[in-house]
Amino acid sequence: MTAQTTDGTIPPVTDVAGDLESAAGEPVAGEPLADAAPPAGRRCFGDGDPVYERYHDTEWGVRPEPTVDERELLERLALEGFQSGLAWIIVLRKREAFRAAFADFAPDVVAGFGPDDVERLLADPGIVRNRRKIEATIRNAQALVALHAEGGRLWDVLERYRPEPRATPPASYAEVPTDTPESIALAKELKRLGFTFVGPVTTYATMQAVGLVDDHLATCPVRAA
């Protein structure tokens, strides 16, 4: 997920993946960034939508502990990739359908998906039907399986690019980047490892999602919890 406006929409992003097209006729969010600090007590995003609120409160910016599940990381990376150019809530509402379509993101299963699976996925109205994103997810599963075969872990790769924690929480989205030197370096490393559709905006969104960075705004109730 990329930076959100306080009403839960996202601005369009330009990633090196270059994917701004609308998949399956779904809308591309085009709201400008809200630069003003939101009122105290308001979530960074998601207020009023239970699915979105739960994601904001319990997943976004929360480091998975104590054992990071590589299957879950593949799911999170895939969802961030599918989100590119779309509002995050669209992907979030389709999450269960994505899990069903992608074998619960079991890396070894997805890595074995062939042309028939791609066609099945392109015909699945429950997910974002975008061939490039579907094929990227399969390729990323293959890259993850290869990484595991060498004794590596995706979490360890991500952690190597964890930046120093912020000195102060962001006051507004004007202070939340869409990419950083660390996310640019992470994108480069993931590409070297065979991952695709992982530009610096997608990798930064992933860093936010899995808690490598904490971009909850200063006014967010999560900060006070």
Ligand SMILES: [Zn+2]
């Ligand atoms: Zn927040």
